[in-house]
Amino acid sequence: MKACEIRGLEKSFGRNHVLRGIDLDLDSGEVVVLMGANGAGKSTLVKILCGFQGANAGTMTLEGQPFDPADAADAIARGVVTVHQSIDDGVIPDLDVATNLMLNRLTEHGASLLVRDRALRVAARKVADNMGLDLDVRARVSDLSVADRQMIAIARAMAYDPKVLILDEPTSSLSASEAERLFALLDRLREQGVAILYISHRMSDIRRIADRIVCMRDGKISGVFDQAPLDYDGAVTAMLGHRMTDVNIDVASGGSAILEVERVMLDGSDTPVSFSAHDGEVVAITGLLGSGKSQLADMIFGQKPVKTGQLRIDGQPYAPASAGQAVAAGVFMSSKDRSTNAVIPDFDIANNMTLPFLGSFSRLSLLSKRKQRGAATDMIKQIGVKCQSDQDGIGTLSGGNQQKVMIGRWLLEDSRVLLLDEPFQGVDIGARRDIGRHIRATAKGRATLVFAAELDEALEIADRIIVLHEGAIVGTHENSNIDLDALIAQVSGAKDAQTQAN
Numbered sequence: 418m419k420a421c422e423i424r425g426l427e428k429s430f431g432r433n434h435v436l437r438g439i440d441l442d443l444d445s446g447e448v449v450v451l452m453g454a455n456g457a458g459k460s461t462l463v464k465i466l467c468g469f470q471g472a473n474a475g476t477m478t479l480e481g482q483p484f485d486p487a488d489a490a491d492a493i494a495r496g497v498v499t500v501h502q503s504i505d506d507g508v509i510p511d512l513d514v515a516t517n518l519m520l521n522r523l524t525e526h527g528a529s530l531l532v533r534d535r536a537l538r539v540a541a542r543k544v545a546d547n548m549g550l551d552l553d554v555r556a557r558v559s560d561l562s563v564a565d566r567q568m569i570a571i572a573r574a575m576a577y578d579p580k581v582l583i584l585d586e587p588t589s590s591l592s593a594s595e596a597e598r599l600f601a602l603l604d605r606l607r608e609q610g611v612a613i614l615y616i617s618h619r620m621s622d623i624r625r626i627a628d629r630i631v632c633m634r635d636g637k638i639s640g641v642f643d644q645a646p647l648d649y650d651g652a653v654t655a656m657l658g659h660r661m662t663d664v665n666i667d668v669a670s671g672g673s674a675i676l677e678v679e680r681v682m683l684d685g686s687d688t689p690v691s692f693s694a695h696d697g698e699v700v701a702i703t704g705l706l707g708s709g710k711s712q713l714a715d716m717i718f719g720q721k722p723v724k725t726g727q728l729r730i731d732g733q734p735y736a737p738a739s740a741g742q743a744v745a746a747g748v749f750m751s752s753k754d755r756s757t758n759a760v761i762p763d764f765d766i767a768n769n770m771t772l773p774f775l776g777s778f779s780r781l782s783l784l785s786k787r788k789q790r791g792a793a794t795d796m797i798k799q800i801g802v803k804c805q806s807d808q809d810g811i812g813t814l815s816g817g818n819q820q821k822v823m824i825g826r827w828l829l830e831d832s833r834v835l836l837l838d839e840p841f842q843g844v845d846i847g848a849r850r851d852i853g854r855h856i857r858a859t860a861k862g863r864a865t866l867v868f869a870a871e872l873d874e875a876l877e878i879a880d881r882i883i884v885l886h887e888g889a890i891v892g893t894h895e896n897s898n899i900d901l902d903a904l905i906a907q908v909s910g911a912k913d914a915q916t917q918a919n
């Protein structure tokens with residue numbers, strides 16, 4: 418019997434016919450990867466499965482029984498549990514691991530607090546052991562890494578004993594080695610007979626974990642690949658509707674140095690970091706979580722002080738005390754988290770894209786306002802934002818398309834230094850390539866720094882890749898001449914790789 422059967426599912430938002438007759442089966446003990454271009458309808462399908470939205474037509478069954486959840490709680494009670502995209506979905510940072518793991522059974526463990534706490538820890542330890550998680554159940558969740566918090570979110574989901582577990586881009590905040598821990602956990606769950614629906618844009622995830630790939634395009638299933646070895650190129654073509662063009666990075670031959678980072682100390686390291694980024698150059702900074710990437714980005718954007726060493730822009734000392742001062746110096750940053758990226762939910766797409774210009778709108782003539790909107794409309798086309806109209810609310814866009822708007826916003830700015838922190842989170846691989854091409858095509862006149870945990874992304878966009886590990890540079894690679902094995906070893910912090918680099 419199938420864990421889940423979906424037949425003829427339809428969903429529209431006004432005139433936008435988003436799901437157009439979806440048929441999909443999930444078997445127990447298999448990992449089905451759902452891939453699709455941004456706006457294809459993946460999240461909408463998930464929202465219907467997990468009871469957030471109702472379908473307009475179609476049927477679903479769970480282990481042969483009709484399944485039409487009234488709401489999210491009903492879906493969970495009947496066996497469909499979802500871990501959403503946010504890194505630590507539903508995990509409460511101020512509580513310890515045990516309480517987080519056992520949240521849904523807190524009242525079962527006795528009235529006395531002492532008895533309850535002890536019983537809770539024993540039960541939580543069992544859950545953690547069962548899932549192969551090596552965690553101190555007394556630790557506060559806020560002290561744990563993103564990867565550990567993600568594991569707890571999944572372990573908690575398992576406490577509901579799901580028949581179907583849905584994971585929405587679970588590795589988007591994880592580095593490769595942390596993602597591998599997650600995959601080991603999913604291997605266990607697969608063995609335990611859970612049907613897993615896994616949404617991802619990352620080919621490395623898909624290669625590692627998929628038993629079957631289902632592709633969506635424009636609200637329909639456009640391809641199913643279930644014969645080993647899986648046909649990844651075929652899946653990408655089915656998803657995009659065309660073959661992917663090759664990347665051809667014509668490495669920029671470095672103009673003058675714009676940004677110089679001189680002997681800057683990052684936390685946890687006694688080796689200073691020095692490098693420069695040149696006019697027209699795209700430099701990717703990669704490394705594990707905790708490598709110092711975010712701290713470096715924050716320093717350049719004036720959000721963290723540079724205590725040792727200094728920064729220069731165009732040869733002049735640059736010591737921003739705030740993001741405002743950074744912006745005044747022509748330094749812009751697209752931050753990794755959309756919620757801190759100043760998306761204004763009540764504004765339309767075009768106004769969100771031109772947000773930095775809005776302050777001057779009152780002083781602008783109608784003609785200039787038209788120009789602003791024209792620039793936004795142009796950018797929407799250039800980077801392929803999938804929308805009905807640029808006057809739609811930003812909230813009607815799919816996650817990946819919102820991310821494109823945020824990148825477009827900063828590309829419209831006349832920046833001297835552009836910092837893009839995880840710019841491709843949630844962006845499909847076809848769009849990623851188009852945006853990368855656009856960033857490179859418009860790179861003259863500024864230095865661009867891309868902070869990316871995913872090596873594929875760094876390789877696809879950068880002229881030069883700098884690897885950070887524990888606050889120090891352990892490798893620098895020209896993209897025209899990459900030693901991939903050395904690069905991977907450096908990112909993961911292999912000792913011999915570090916010795917080579919030093």
Ligand SMILES: Nc1ncnc2c1ncn2[C@@H]1O[C@H](COP(=O)(O)OP(=O)(O)OP(=O)(O)O)[C@@H](O)[C@H]1O
Pocket residue numbers: 430433435453454455456457458459460461462803804812813814815816817818843845
């Ligand atoms: N509440 C809504 N109102 C109007 N349109 C919506 C709403 N939610 C989704 N849509 C539209 O439905 C379509 C599919 O969106 P969905 O979020 O399902 O795509 P997706 O495949 O998950 O994309 P992504 O990879 O970017 O997350 C998009 O065109 C989106 O604009």
